[in-house]
Amino acid sequence: MSVTDTTPPASHVGRALRRKEDPRLITGRASYVDDINLSGQVWAAWVRSPEAHAKIVSIDTSAAQARDGVLAVYTHADLGMEAGLPMAWVPPGIEVNTPDHWVLAKDEVKHVGDPVALVIGDDRYGVADAVEDVVVEYDPLPVVTDPEKALEPGSPLVHEQFGTNKVCEWSLGGGDLEAGFAEADVIIERRVVNHRMAGAAIEPRGVLAEYRADRLTVWSSTQVPHFLRLFLSGLLGISEELVRVIAPEVGGGFGSKLQIYAEEIGCAWASRKLGRPVKWIEARSEGMMVTHHGRDQIDTVRVGAKRDGTITAWHSKILADIGAYQMLLTPMIPPLSAFVMCGVYKTPAVQTDVVNVMTNKFATDAIRGAGRPEATHMIEVTMDQLASELGIDPLELRRRNFIPPFSAGHETPLGIVYDSGNYAAALDKLLEHIDPAQVSREAEELRERGIYRGIGFSTYTEICGNAPSRIVGPSGFGLQGGGWESATVRVHASGSATLYTGTSPHGQGHETGFAQIVADRLGLDPAQVDVIHGDTQTGPFGLDTYGSRSLAVGGEAAARTANKVADKAKAIVAHQLEADAADIELRDGKFSVRGSPDRGMTLAEVAGAAYVPENLPEGMEPGLDEQTFYDPENFVFPFGAHACVVDVDAETGKVDVVRYVAVDDCGPAINPMLIDGQVHGGIAHALGQALYERIHYDESGQLVTGTFVDYALPTAAELPSFETDRTETPSTVNSLGVKGVGEAGTIAASPAATNAVIDALRPLGVKFINMPLTPMRVWEAINEAKGGAA
Amino acid sequence: MSSTVPVRLNVNGDEHTLEVEPRLLLVHALRDELGLTGTHVGCDTSNCGACTVHLNGEAVKSCTVLAVQADGAEVTTIEGMGSDGDLHPLQEAFWNQHGLQCGYCTPGMIMAAAGILAENPKPTEQEIRHGLEGNLCRCTGYHNIVKAVLDASGQSTEVTA
Numbered sequence: 001m002s003v004t005d006t007t008p009p010a011s012h013v014g015r016a017l018r019r020k021e022d023p024r025l026i027t028g029r030a031s032y033v034d035d036i037n038l039s040g041q042v043w044a045a046w047v048r049s050p051e052a053h054a055k056i057v058s059i060d061t062s063a064a065q066a067r068d069g070v071l072a073v074y075t076h077a078d079l080g081m082e083a084g085l086p087m088a089w090v091p092p093g094i095e096v097n098t099p100d101h102w103v104l105a106k107d108e109v110k111h112v113g114d115p116v117a118l119v120i121g122d123d124r125y126g127v128a129d130a131v132e133d134v135v136v137e138y139d140p141l142p143v144v145t146d147p148e149k150a151l152e153p154g155s156p157l158v159h160e161q162f163g164t165n166k167v168c169e170w171s172l173g174g175g176d177l178e179a180g181f182a183e184a185d186v187i188i189e190r191r192v193v194n195h196r197m198a199g200a201a202i203e204p205r206g207v208l209a210e211y212r213a214d215r216l217t218v219w220s221s222t223q224v225p226h227f228l229r230l231f232l233s234g235l236l237g238i239s240e241e242l243v244r245v246i247a248p249e250v251g252g253g254f255g256s257k258l259q260i261y262a263e264e265i266g267c268a269w270a271s272r273k274l275g276r277p278v279k280w281i282e283a284r285s286e287g288m289m290v291t292h293h294g295r296d297q298i299d300t301v302r303v304g305a306k307r308d309g310t311i312t313a314w315h316s317k318i319l320a321d322i323g324a325y326q327m328l329l330t331p332m333i334p335p336l337s338a339f340v341m342c343g344v345y346k347t348p349a350v351q352t353d354v355v356n357v358m359t360n361k362f363a364t365d366a367i368r369g370a371g372r373p374e375a376t377h378m379i380e381v382t383m384d385q386l387a388s389e390l391g392i393d394p395l396e397l398r399r400r401n402f403i404p405p406f407s408a409g410h411e412t413p414l415g416i417v418y419d420s421g422n423y424a425a426a427l428d429k430l431l432e433h434i435d436p437a438q439v440s441r442e443a444e445e446l447r448e449r450g451i452y453r454g455i456g457f458s459t460y461t462e463i464c465g466n467a468p469s470r471i472v473g474p475s476g477f478g479l480q481g482g483g484w485e486s487a488t489v490r491v492h493a494s495g496s497a498t499l500y501t502g503t504s505p506h507g508q509g510h511e512t513g514f515a516q517i518v519a520d521r522l523g524l525d526p527a528q529v530d531v532i533h534g535d536t537q538t539g540p541f542g543l544d545t546y547g548s549r550s551l552a553v554g555g556e557a558a559a560r561t562a563n564k565v566a567d568k569a570k571a572i573v574a575h576q577l578e579a580d581a582a583d584i585e586l587r588d589g590k591f592s593v594r595g596s597p598d599r600g601m602t603l604a605e606v607a608g609a610a611y612v613p614e615n616l617p618e619g620m621e622p623g624l625d626e627q628t629f630y631d632p633e634n635f636v637f638p639f640g641a642h643a644c645v646v647d648v649d650a651e652t653g654k655v656d657v658v659r660y661v662a663v664d665d666c667g668p669a670i671n672p673m674l675i676d677g678q679v680h681g682g683i684a685h686a687l688g689q690a691l692y693e694r695i696h697y698d699e700s701g702q703l704v705t706g707t708f709v710d711y712a713l714p715t716a717a718e719l720p721s722f723e724t725d726r727t728e729t730p731s732t733v734n735s736l737g738v739k740g741v742g743e744a745g746t747i748a749a750s751p752a753a754t755n756a757v758i759d760a761l762r763p764l765g766v767k768f769i770n771m772p773l774t775p776m777r778v779w780e781a782i783n784e785a786k787g788g789a790a
Numbered sequence: 791m792s793s794t795v796p797v798r799l800n801v802n803g804d805e806h807t808l809e810v811e812p813r814l815l816l817v818h819a820l821r822d823e824l825g826l827t828g829t830h831v832g833c834d835t836s837n838c839g840a841c842t843v844h845l846n847g848e849a850v851k852s853c854t855v856l857a858v859q860a861d862g863a864e865v866t867t868i869e870g871m872g873s874d875g876d877l878h879p880l881q882e883a884f885w886n887q888h889g890l891q892c893g894y895c896t897p898g899m900i901m902a903a904a905g906i907l908a909e910n911p912k913p914t915e916q917e918i919r920h921g922l923e924g925n926l927c928r929c930t931g932y933h934n935i936v937k938a939v940l941d942a943s944g945q946s947t948e949v950t951a
């Protein structure tokens with residue numbers, strides 16, 4: 001049986017069409033960066049610091065340079081660059097301590113993996129050998145890896161010049177917090193730790209840079225080719241029109257490839273210097289060190305509520321360990337939590353205080369969800385704690401606080417306007433699939449065998465569709481810019497079409513979903529619509545893919561552009577058939593006169609008329625090619641309800657996820673198969689963090705989880721099959737009614753799993769536990785609750 | 791460059807003789823010497839399985855085999871499984887069941903799944919999950935990969951929790 005739908009459609013949108021991307025991917029014919037080789041190509045490898053913090057006393061490159069096949073070894077001074085890697089998004093209105101972040105370290109290294117020298121040679125294995133021959137003398141400096149200690153007086157300083165490790169403080173609030181707490185019958189406070197994790201896309205990063213005849217072409221495994229072109233141009237002083245960036249097939253990103261990396265700039269620089277194409281492919285052990293991490297917060301959550309469960313005030317303090325440097329969006333990721341700290345609840349007063357602090361670790365930045373998983377984790381774990389404190393059922397507590405259904409906007413005390421929502425309906429739908437009372441009965445039976453079964457929930461909303469310039473830009477919230485998206489639809493002379501999108505997918509399925517949108521509007525089959533992305537030379541400027549923005553912003557741009565093409569087609573048909581343009585409709589793949597379906601033209605016939613323009617309406621330009629830049633009016637706010645059932649072995653502390661049920665609402669489905677796929681992967685990412693994954697540095701700043709041996713990604717054997725369903729509440733923001741779904745699973749799932757484990761352990765006296773819920777930590781919690789030593 | 795040694799490989803039915811460094815990994819021989827770039831590298835530690843190929847009919851991680859160790863062997867890569875228009879049942883099933891997103895782990899997944907089905911033509915869901923333990927995917931949460939393997943083995947894709 002196939003999940004895909006092969007019945008002839010009235011509309012392609014809404015169908016589970018199997019993907020247009022897949023034939024090349026399942027046959028090994030796709031081209032990822034490392035699959036591309038150029039004549040004369042040489043290899044780059046990086047000498048990286050083994051020290052977490054040290055002065056560079058000397059670098060001796062002579063032995064490496066003397067090796068056969070080594071073309072050059074560069075250090076900081078050789079590059080002669082005036083600026084380092086960019087940091088482009090800071091919270092407005094505050095001072096931010098931002099250190100220089102050079103492509104190659106200058107004078108000091110600040111984290112394990114900080115690049116010190118760049119080796120170029122003619123052989124993939126040979127450059128790795130040569131790296132070992134570069135002798136660097138370090139003078140170690142004191143190290144700090146604990147963000148709380150980093151703020152204490154006398155702490156080692158990551159960057160001496162600031163006199164502090166604090167990067168910035170920033171707050172967002174709304175409503176009367178003091179009055180809210182004064183009104184509360186109960187106030188609880190929890191320390192919620194959201195530990196550091198990796199994006200861990202299975203394709204490592206990679207770069208191939210070719211500078212030839214004054215033009216630079218860079219292939220990079222990136223989510224952001226357009227941003228990369230802009231910064232390459234600026235940092236290397238090459239005029240932007242002469243720089244082309246191509247994101248070829250990209251093997252996953254999850255935020256980790258939403259970045260401007262030293263390796264991208266360094267390879268491009270070396271290619272220009274040497275006149276040779278330069279390739280670098282990341283080793284996984286490099287990736288764990290120097291592909292940005294995410295999360296890493298210690299959150300203090302304080303909530304006030306009435307005896308009946310009504311929330312009166314919510315105050316969160318976020319201490320974010322952002323590592324040694326600030327990369328593209330680093331300082332702004334922790335603050336993103338603040339925008340959705342009301343969650344799906346009528347919280348009348350809310351405040352979030354963020355402190356970003358530096359330590360001798362690599363930088364954090366956006367990882368799948370970027371601020372919203374942290375927010376939802378704080379909210380939903382604390383909701384269960386509050387329910388327990390008040391003796392109210394966790395779902396009943398949620399229902400008493402839900403924002404009632406709304407379809408035309410709900411303004412939170414923060415001034416954020418949610419577009420549409422029906423949170424109770426999502427929870428109702430969830431409970432059609434899972435009966436908590438049944439799980440409780442099962443739990444009682446299993447307990448006799450030493451297995452503790454628990455159920456946990458999470459009801460969430462999030463913010464995506466980055467980003468309305470009106471709201472976030474300089475005249476709105478005050479960020480450096482918003483985020484429109486572009487689309488061009490080009491109808492070819494024979495009647496097929498190409499969509500150029502400014503978004504840059506890396507597994508999501510844009511080539512299929514966007515083709516469905518365009519096909520419906522032009523009377524084509526999706527097979528006749530080719531979707532081109534990820535190449536700065538082929539389409540208009542775009543703002544790439546992250547933050548679940550592609551469909552809600554880029555898909556809407558595609559729809560609007562296809563509508564423009566359809567309007568022109570109708571005008572041509574009306575002219576040729578001597579009818580009124582208002583009477584032309586698209587029916588059965590033809591633009592025909594309403595009421596006379598045999599009087600009409602196919603898109604191919606229209607294209608013929610447009611490109612051989614002997615009979616066009618007066619003043620109409622030839623051609624059938626339109627473009628749109630769409631800047632949304634608002635964000636979109638997907639939501640849903642998730643449930644997780646776990647079994648905990650009290651003897652070993654091992655947690656097994658036995659059921660996971662997800663109801664998500666991202667508006668009307670363009671392709672339900674793609675939605676399910678995004679939800680599955682999102683859930684797995686969060687279950688990985690909740691149960692297994694952790695980027696861990698020891699006190700000396702050494703990365704303990706430096707490979708996939710130690711960084712425990714979940715395998716198929718650890719995860720269950722997922723049960724998914726949807727409600728469909730259209731967004732009012734865009735004509736498709738769509739919201740994002742790429743991060744929803746990740747945003748919802750970590751608190752559901754954590755709550756499930758706490759529920760399971762409650763009979764053993766465990767009231768609270770922080771992620772990662774490894775056997776060791778769970779076992780310790782059980783023993784502590786028993787009064788025994790951990 | 792160290793000295794090289796000759797290696798004979800039969801890859802997807804074609805005979806090749808290569809001169810390689812003794813330390814050259816099979817995966818790099820396939821990719822860089824023979825241009826068969828469908829086999830991928832995702833880690834340094836033989837954890838991810840993106841490089842899985844068949845060596846004399848058995849699924850192996852080609853980043854853990856030296857090219858010289860494969861001397862005289864028959865190797866099947868994803869390119870040898872089928873091509874567009876003539877797909878292997880597993881390729882067809884991965885397509886139909888949306889068993890891939892970014893596609894990077896997919897060739898290894900398909901080769902590993904073929905290894906499972908060769909030994910156990912009607913595996914249960916749990917047998918598939920344990921059989922794929924050596925192959926990592928970050929996109930799909932494995933849900934549709936498991937369904938694809940059930941589908942390719944001619945079984946119902948109704949997975950249970």
